[in-house]
Amino acid sequence: MEPRDLSAHTVYRAGRGIEEVARELGLDPDDMVKLASNENMFGPSPDAVEAIRGSAERMHSYPKASHADLVEELAELWDVTPAQVWLSNGGDGALDCLARAMLDPGQEVLVPSPGFAYYAMSARYHHGEVNEYTLSKADDFAQTADTVLKDYDGERIVYLTSPHNPTGAEFSTDAVRTIAEETDEQTLVVVDEAYGEFSEEPSKRPLLDDRDDVALLRTFSKAYGLAGIRLGYAVVPEDWADAYARINTPFSASELACRAGLAALDDDEHVERSVETATWARQYLSEELNAPTWDSAGNFVLAEVGDASAVADAAQERGVIIRDCSSFGLPECIRITCGTREDTERAVSVLNEVIEVVE
Numbered sequence: 001m002e003p004r005d006l007s008a009h010t011v012y013r014a015g016r017g018i019e020e021v022a023r024e025l026g027l028d029p030d031d032m033v034k035l036a037s038n039e040n041m042f043g044p045s046p047d048a049v050e051a052i053r054g055s056a057e058r059m060h061s062y063p064k065a066s067h068a069d070l071v072e073e074l075a076e077l078w079d080v081t082p083a084q085v086w087l088s089n090g091g092d093g094a095l096d097c098l099a100r101a102m103l104d105p106g107q108e109v110l111v112p113s114p115g116f117a118y119y120a121m122s123a124r125y126h127h128g129e130v131n132e133y134t135l136s137k138a139d140d141f142a143q144t145a146d147t148v149l150k151d152y153d154g155e156r157i158v159y160l161t162s163p164h165n166p167t168g169a170e171f172s173t174d175a176v177r178t179i180a181e182e183t184d185e186q187t188l189v190v191v192d193e194a195y196g197e198f199s200e201e202p203s204k205r206p207l208l209d210d211r212d213d214v215a216l217l218r219t220f221s222k223a224y225g226l227a228g229i230r231l232g233y234a235v236v237p238e239d240w241a242d243a244y245a246r247i248n249t250p251f252s253a254s255e256l257a258c259r260a261g262l263a264a265l266d267d268d269e270h271v272e273r274s275v276e277t278a279t280w281a282r283q284y285l286s287e288e289l290n291a292p293t294w295d296s297a298g299n300f301v302l303a304e305v306g307d308a309s310a311v312a313d314a315a316q317e318r319g320v321i322i323r324d325c326s327s328f329g330l331p332e333c334i335r336i337t338c339g340t341r342e343d344t345e346r347a348v349s350v351l352n353e354v355i356e357v358v359e
């Protein structure tokens, strides 16, 4: 027997770890730098590590049913009710929950192109059909209300990414409001703020005060340095009271993840240091890299290098792993994650050498 027809589904391209790449190239993983997955190069908050250690011995028990303490702290942070916080297995899990809660079979969603692959994937898992709106390179990938509305055709969910992966572009709050206003009442606008901490733009959260068709996505994977623990959440409209309880996978956020998340939330210093260094690195990359770059509000920078695959391969052989953006439909671009000062400087020096050789 076989699974159902999965030919319309794509495979999530998770970046390879340093150990794997080092083994293949015969290099020492300690000599390599990975700036390819927009992770936090300072690692997790030490307080989160402590919390993980401290809770390890209780792992024979199922998670506390509601993770009430973390949910309450997040609800306070965003000034919403606890029922509006949908904890999940990473931001990806939140996208799953939203698609599962919103889509009837055959309903359509609108996703950015280029853009984060999991919007389309999660919609398809839940029997949705996928349409795209185009972010134009000629227009520096600008994200305005019109960028989205020109391609909108009554879809059930519209996904916005701000800051956008991989371009770093943002939506203004006014643009998101216009999109929510101009789309049907039965269209949900999901604003993915996975990189929100790195941006100076305010969160789009205030839109939830007077609208019931906007949801946010946030994650602990980026500024909080907890990508490996898989913890994210959606902030949803107030009157969705019991939808989460009806669609959520049991215990979708682990107890370990929630203990780490709670500790990380209280470690402002760690987040501030990460954001400050990312801000420095964005500037450094745009000034020092011998390639055109786009302004970014995230912890990464997109650069145009000609043959991205050749540049990525050559940089990798020299110990620096960055992201070839071919899978985003940008085979001429690479995305470099903001690292520590030392790692970012090394990446720029290697990339400049490689860009010249590849040309």
Ligand code: PMP
Binding pocket: 037, 038, 089, 090, 091, 092, 093, 116, 161, 164, 165, 192, 194, 218, 219, 220, 221, 227, 231, 232
């Ligand atoms: N949204 C965007 C734009 C992303 O780039 C990512 C991951 N790279 C995510 C959501 C999901 O991240 P996670 O599942 O690790 O929270």
